[in-house]
Amino acid sequence: MREIAAQFEKPVLLFSGGKDSIVLVHLAVKAFYPARIPFPLLHIDTGHNFQETLDYRDELVERTGAKLYVGSVQASIDKGRATEEMGIGASRNKLQTVTLLDTLEELKADAAIGGGRRDEEKARAKERFFSHRDAFGQWDPKNQRPELWNLFNGKKNMGEHFRVFPISNWTEMDVWQYILMENIPMPSLYYTHKRRVFMRDGIWLAEAPFMELKDGEEIVELDVRCRTIGDISCTGLNLSTADNLEDIVKEVAASRVTERGGRSDDKRSEAAMEDRKKEGYF
Amino acid sequence: MDSKAYLDMSLLRFTTAGSVDDGKSTLIGRLLYDSKSIFEDQLLAIEETSKRKGQEEVDLSLLTDGLRAEREQGITIDVAYRYFATPLRKFIIADTPGHIQYTRNMVTGASTANLAIILVDARNGVLEQTLRHTFIASLLNIPHVVFCINKMDLVGYKKETYDTIKKELEQLVVKLNLRDARFIPISAKYGDNVVDPSEHMDWYNGTTLLHLLETIEINHDLNMTDGRFPVQYVIRPQQKDHHDYRGYAGRIASGIFKPGDKVKVLPSELTTEIKAIDFYREEIDEAQPSQSITLRLTHEIDISRGGMIVHQGNEPTISNNFTLDICWFNEKPLDLSKKYLLRHTTNELKCIIKEVNYRTNIVTYEKDFADKNIKMNEIANITLVTAKPIFYDSYRKNRTTGSVILIDEGTNETVAAGMIN
Numbered sequence: 001m002r003e004i005a006a007q008f009e010k011p012v013l014l015f016s017g018g019k020d021s022i023v024l025v026h027l028a029v030k031a032f033y034p035a036r037i038p039f040p041l042l043h044i045d046t047g048h049n050f051q052e053t054l055d056y057r058d059e060l061v062e063r064t065g066a067k068l069y070v071g072s073v074q075a076s077i078d079k080g081r082a083t084e085e086m087g088i089g090a091s092r093n094k095l096q097t098v099t100l101l102d103t104l105e106e107l108k109a110d111a112a113i114g115g116g117r118r119d120e121e122k123a124r125a126k127e128r129f130f131s132h133r134d135a136f137g138q139w140d141p142k143n144q145r146p147e148l149w150n151l152f153n154g155k156k157n158m159g160e161h162f163r164v165f166p167i168s169n170w171t172e173m174d175v176w177q178y179i180l181m182e183n184i185p186m187p188s189l190y191y192t193h194k195r196r197v198f199m200r201d202g203i204w205l206a207e208a209p210f211m212e213l214k215d216g217e218e219i220v221e222l223d224v225r226c227r228t229i230g231d232i233s234c235t236g237l238n239l240s241t242a243d244n245l246e247d248i249v250k251e252v253a254a255s256r257v258t259e260r261g262g263r264s265d266d267k268r269s270e271a272a273m274e275d276r277k278k279e280g281y282f
Numbered sequence: 283m284d285s286k287a288y289l290d291m292s293l294l295r296f297t298t299a300g301s302v303d304d305g306k307s308t309l310i311g312r313l314l315y316d317s318k319s320i321f322e323d324q325l326l327a328i329e330e331t332s333k334r335k336g337q338e339e340v341d342l343s344l345l346t347d348g349l350r351a352e353r354e355q356g357i358t359i360d361v362a363y364r365y366f367a368t369p370l371r372k373f374i375i376a377d378t379p380g381h382i383q384y385t386r387n388m389v390t391g392a393s394t395a396n397l398a399i400i401l402v403d404a405r406n407g408v409l410e411q412t413l414r415h416t417f418i419a420s421l422l423n424i425p426h427v428v429f430c431i432n433k434m435d436l437v438g439y440k441k442e443t444y445d446t447i448k449k450e451l452e453q454l455v456v457k458l459n460l461r462d463a464r465f466i467p468i469s470a471k472y473g474d475n476v477v478d479p480s481e482h483m484d485w486y487n488g489t490t491l492l493h494l495l496e497t498i499e500i501n502h503d504l505n506m507t508d509g510r511f512p513v514q515y516v517i518r519p520q521q522k523d524h525h526d527y528r529g530y531a532g533r534i535a536s537g538i539f540k541p542g543d544k545v546k547v548l549p550s551e552l553t554t555e556i557k558a559i560d561f562y563r564e565e566i567d568e569a570q571p572s573q574s575i576t577l578r579l580t581h582e583i584d585i586s587r588g589g590m591i592v593h594q595g596n597e598p599t600i601s602n603n604f605t606l607d608i609c610w611f612n613e614k615p616l617d618l619s620k621k622y623l624l625r626h627t628t629n630e631l632k633c634i635i636k637e638v639n640y641r642t643n644i645v646t647y648e649k650d651f652a653d654k655n656i657k658m659n660e661i662a663n664i665t666l667v668t669a670k671p672i673f674y675d676s677y678r679k680n681r682t683t684g685s686v687i688l689i690d691e692g693t694n695e696t697v698a699a700g701m702i703n
Contacts, residue, residue: 002515002531002574006587006628030562031574034527035519119365126362145696146386146611148393149685150533151625155694169374171365 001031001113004164005038007154008111011164012069012104015041017053017187018229020115022060023167023175026184029064040067042107044100046092047074048210048231056187071103088212091233101137109161111154116165119172129168135159176252180245189226192243196221203236227252291367294495295374297391297424299415300401305432309401309470310364310377313492316477317368361391370496380411385418385644385659386611389699392422393685396500399428399491404437404467408450410645416451417644420458421607421661421701423678425503427455428464430491435469439482457647466491504571508675509537509545509593510683512627513585517576529560529576530585535627535682537593539569539577544594547583548673553594554581588629590673598683602671605639605703607663608656612690612697616656616664622697623689626672627682632691633668666700677701 004011013028015021028037043057061068073095076082081102082095104112118125128144130152145153154162167175179186196207198217205211207219211233224237225248242248300306364375376391378384392398398419402412419427429451437443444467455463466475467486474480477492489497514532543556558565560576569575577591585591592598610616616635624633638654642661649663656662677684688698 006515031531032515032517033560033562033576034524035517035521118363125364146390146699148390148687148696148699149682150394151685151687153625153687153689153694153696155623155689157694169363169365171367171372173367174372 001028001166003152004111004113004154004166005032007152008162010107010109011039011111011113012042012107012109013037013039013113014100014115015043015057015068016115016229017043017049017057018115019175019179019186019190020117020167022184022186023170023178024113024115025060025064025066026182027166037064037066039113040069040107042069042071042103042109042112044071044096044103045073046096046231047072048092048208048233050189050206050229050232050235052187052189053229069103069107071099073099075099076102088214090212091231093231093234097137104137104161110156111162111164113164113166115167116163117170117172117175118168119170124168127165127168129165130154131163131165132156133161133163137161139163173249173252176245176249180249186245187229189229190248192223192225192241194221195224195237197224197237204239206232206235206237208232227255291370291372292500293372293374294397294498294500295376295395296397296399296495297376297378297388297395297419298399298401299378299388299418300380300411300432304380304401304403305470306380306401307377309399309430309432309468309476310375312470312473312476313375314364314366316473317366317492361387368492368496373495380415382411382414383659385414385661386609386699388415388418389422389609392418392424393681393699395422395424396503397426397428397495397498398424399430402429402431402447402451404431404433404443404447407447408454412451413454413645413647416454416458416460417647417661420460421609423681423701425500426462426464426498427460428466428491428494430470431465431467432470434467434474434480434483435472439467439474439480441483441485444486464488464494466494505536505680506538506571507536508596508598508680508683509539509543509591510535510598510675510680511537511539511577511591512629512683513587513589513591514628515587516585527578528582529578530591531574531576532628533574534569534571536571536680537596538571539575539593540567541565545579545591546594546597547579547585548590548592548598548600549671550583550585550589552581552583554579554583556580588627590627592673598673598675600671600673602668603636603665604674605663605665606677606686606700607642607661607703608688608698608700610656610658610660610662610698612695613658614690614697615658616662616698621691623691624666624668624672624686625689626674626686629672631669631672633666633688636665636667639663639665663703664700674702676703 013024032038073092076099077084082098116124118127128147133139196219197204198219223241225240225242226235227238229235242251298306298310362377366373376395378388378391400415431444431447448465466488467483468475468491470476474482475490477490479490511534512532513530517529517531519527541556541558545556546553557578557580559569618635622633624631638656640649640651640663641653643650644661675683684702686700687696690697
């Protein structure tokens with residue numbers, strides 16, 4: 001965190017309301033204490049967020065005194081910068097990339113801090129802490145700089161920026177244990193709650209006005225919780241009655257499926273994440 | 283296991299070196315698989331891919347190949363990090379390719395490793411790549427090296443074969459002056475001596491690889507003697523409630539710091555004492571290597587990022603002219619006429635390469651004074667002159683204050699990694 005603040009002029013912290021970005025904010029608060037976090041938070045709002053996510057975000061901003069910018073995917077669609085996907089299985093996940101790159105440019109941000117971890121997914125296993133993105137915001141695996149010892153090279157030319165992933169080496173278990181140890185308040189979605197859901201391709205998805213149902217898909221009300229949080233359109237919910245952090249940790253430890261195994265945006269193809277990153281995604 | 287115990291678990295970072303045919307990826311896959319660290323959906327994914335590729339058994343090496351190009355070619359191109367844990371310890375594996383054209387990747391993975399696993403195919407014995415891999419482990423000062431003599435199943439699990447190879451490796455250990463070397467006969471494919479003891483090698487009395495990884499002592503590898511604190515960031519809130527607060531934030535490179543310690547500030551060489559050590563909202567009594575803390579000093583001394591706080595009486599070398607071993611990373615060869623940027627701890631300054639002293643042959647370990655044209659993946663010894671003096675220790679004594687990277691000013695690329703003599 002301190003290295004980022006020292007090497008870049010206008011870093012922003014990408015905040016999604018998910019556990020990884022929540023941990024990042026907590027780490028930033030600790031890193032600069034007693035001063036405030038010297039960079040703002042940026043939330044890319046798809047318009048398809050769970051309401052709980054938005055509420056949590058606003059409360060966090062107030063609690064930490066951090067500055068918040070919101071990039072709106074709906075606004076990008078309205079401006080004609082992005083095209084809405086239609087039909088069954090449509091999602092605004094990919095559209096986020098356009099909004100993200102446009103907003104970063106507007107803010108003249110030279111570094112975007114994200115909560116990506118290497119253990120999350122195959123394409124992230126090779127990601128650097130300081131990941132260079134070219135003038136088009138794109139990631140070229142062949143251009144990434146070697147990172148030795150604790151020395152990070154954040155040098156860049158005009159128009160280029162970096163994505164930085166401070167918790168690259170943390171596993172899902174590490175994140176939850178840290179949350180537990182530091183007693184960080186979490187969005188209610190992570191805890192068990194009753195929700196109207198339907199099953200599609202082996203995953204429970206949440207009911208929402210913009211979610212089209214296929215024939216045969218039925219809505220039921222179940223006790224569920226999220227293990228990872230994305231848009232409503234691509235976040236799988238797990239059947240669970242875990243209502244406190246200790247139980248969540250036990251569930252994670254006993255789990256047989258990776259955290260992102262419940263994300264339909266990764267399932268689209270084997271190299272889904274890699275392709276999205278090449279375009280400029282997180 | 284409770285939360286506190288999990289976070290107190292020590293962390294072992296290790297590299298795995300071996301060529302594509304040595305079974306290194308199979309070994310990693312086996313460690314992850316047998317320690318139950320791979321998830322159901324990951325296993326399903328590789329089972330499907332193995333079937334599609336027409337393989338009969340689950341190809342565990344598929345667990346570690348991430349990028350599209352690699353999956354198509356079947357080899358690893360970059361450093362891949364894998365994470366797993368057993369009840370005793372957490373692990374990070376830096377999996378690096380074994381071909382000579384990826385020496386720079388090996389160097390990268392090795393830089394933060396506590397331990398190196400070097401694979402030797404029992405059918406072939408010590409090969410050129412074994413010499414290379416061991417050299418890199420030695421150059422990067424990795425505290426522990428474990429030689430795994432693999433594919434014992436293909437040599438009938440014979441003790442004589444293992445002993446012959448072990449003897450040759452022991453000579454290597456002496457030649458390179460390795461700090462700590464171990465030897466284990468294994469079969470990654472069938473699991474012998476990887477996680478569970480082998481049923482086919484009664485003559486072997488040592489531990490399994492995983493048990494060694496779980497129990498090897500790494501505390502003693504930290505430098506607790508030489509107090510070095512590079513200043514990373516200056517915290518000055520200048521807010522109403524913290525009006526006069528001035529803290530020097532950073533990560534302890536080595537040594538132990540306590541409030542009251544008499545210290546010297548570099549480069550000014552002014553002396554003072556540590557008033558307090560802040561860790562978020564608490565003041566702590568002692569700070570150890572790798573901890574990120576904030577120091578407050580008794581006197582108001584002007585220090586900025588790049589400065590260093592050290593103990594009086596135990597100080598680093600201060601100089602702008604020194605020699606170091608480097609690994610050249612860039613496609614463009616070393617150019618004596620160019621100006622480079624040096625990054626050393628939190629410092630960044632211009633430098634020039636005054637001279638190439640010799641090139642090191644990483645197979646014979648000989649010094650080549652004739653061919654001084656340093657190309658990508660080559661190791662050389664050079665003399666560097668920096669714009670201002672830096673405060674360093676030899677790399678053999680201190681991996682943090684003895685390491686540097688060189689950056690090309692024009693392209694911003696990291697062109698070399700260096701270890702100060």
